[in-house]
Amino acid sequence: MELEFKGACREVGRSAVLVDEKIMMDYGVSPGEEVKYPLNGSRPQAVLLSHAHIDHSGAIPNLMDLDPDVFMTPPTFDLSNMLAQDTLRIAEREGEMPAFDSIDLTRFAHRTRQIDTGVPFHTHGYDVEFFDAGHIPGAASIFLKDKEGKSLYYTGDINTSDTRLVSGAVEFPNTDVLITESTYFGDDHPPRREVESQFIDSVMDTLDIGGTVIVPAFAIGRTQEILMLLDAHGIRAYVDGMGVHAYKVMSKHMDYIRNPTHLKKAFDNATEVSGRKRDSVHLESSVIVTTAGMLNGGPVLYYLNKKYKDPKSKIILTGYQVEGTNGRMALDTGIIENDGFIQHLKPKIEQYDFSAHSGDKELKEMVKDFCDRGTEHVFTMHGDNCEGFADWITEEIGVKAYAPELGERFTV
Structure with a gap:
């Protein structure tokens, strides 16, 4: 079996692994400037x-x-198609040349077979099965x-x-070769209940003094989880x-949701906003959950333009902020670029770890479990310290591990 690593090598983003020059597993892009x-x-x-x-x-x-x-799984098809359509809309609005067009998306829909997790299938000489990966609805290993x-x-x-x-x-099968993400190698997540409690306390403190809480959130997964958390605390x-559109897509696949009743209740109790309705949003003692999660485009920039001078308000980041994004710049310098203007943010900026990735402890336990059951080769990718994870696996578990460089090939 020949593996070629086409992306996400010692970095986060643009995941792509080619097997035997026949099977491509993922084919993504890295956001940023x-x-x-x-x-x-x-x-x-x-x-x-x-x-x-x-x-x-x-x-x-x-x-x-x-x-x-x-x-791909059915939720993944609907959600990835939604994001691709949005990519085209943004490119058209900003006068840019997109990397694909509407004809490509039609072909994408025509060529895709939607397969649920746990259902074996066959393609081009390979037996394949999707296993539930947690992370977001429809995510599969x-x-x-x-x-x-x-x-x-x-x-x-x-x-x-x-x-x-x-x-x-x-659930994990026995396997000869393991290719694992490494996003949070070296970093354990704090207990989720502790993070949720601190988040809610911070929100309430800001509401009590009449400030606005702006919560930039990824459309798929994070927006829905944050609304469920807020709703659980009234x-x-x-x-x-x-994130609203993503929820409507998820509503078609509630068997992939842990608590579909609560998800529906959270959105029923929230006030959906778009377009001209933004002018009617009450910007005192209110919470606004909105895209984009890294402050690069989206309605969040509208709300930041309204509140960036208000020290009573707060910006609560809930996800990883990639280098080169507005979100990372806000964390590091308190400054963002908004529609061509540099804005010095007066609201307090906080970040909470709502990660949908396994932390250091969970990654190590998972890899050790695979190796205890016979895995002979491990490859680490999709992380800022893939080399460190590979070294740990080799030294602590005794199974040879590799952190591929971009374009590197291996025969296993």
Whole structure:
């Protein structure tokens, strides 16, 4: 089995792994000032998508001229199609040349087969099965076996702990080769209940003094989880941006949701906002949950433009902030760029760890479990310290691990 690592090598973003020059697992982009794509030149016969986030799905439409067979879970198809449509809208609005067009998206829909987790299937000489990965609704790890019986397990983005929105990953097959994400190697997440309690206390403190709480949140997963948390504490919020559309997509796949009744209640109790309705939002003692999660575009910039001079208000970041984004700049310097203007943020800026990835302890336990059951080769990717994780696996577990460089090939 030959593996070629086309992206997410010693970095977070643009995940792409090619198997035997036939099967592409994920094909994403890295957001930021300059969008990064996987190494080109691949001509896969099939594409397997782990989940909808654009660092895993965002470049798949670029492959449609090759007419590959495409496989993913039903929620992943609907959510990734939603994000791709949004990419086209943004490019058209800003006068940019998109990397794909509406014809590519039509082909994408036509070529995709939607397969639920736990349902084995076959493609181009490989037996395949999607395993629940936690992370977000529809997220799957990919189990692949070739004609000679050599097996591979690709985690994609994985979370073995429950969140309010989805259950954690619990089932893992025996495999010869493991390719694992490394996002939080070296960093343990604080207990979720502790994070939630601190978040709610911070929100209430700001509301009590008449301030506005702006919660930038990723559209898929984070917006829904934050609304469920607020609702559980009786806090009614405004919700704006693509997270509303993502919820409506998720509503078609409630069997992938941990507590569908609470998710529906949270959105029923929130006030949906868009377009001209933003002018009617009450900007004192209110909570606004809105995209984009890294402050790069989206309705969050409208609200920041209204409140950036208000020291009583607060900006609460709930996710990872990639280098080069407004969110990272806000954390590091208290400054953002908003529609061409530099704004010095007077509201207090806080960040809470609502990660949908396994932390250090969970990653190590998962890899050790695989190796105890016979895994012979481990590859670490999608992280800022993939080399450190590979060294730990080799030294502590005794199984040779590798942190591939961009474009590196291995035969296993």
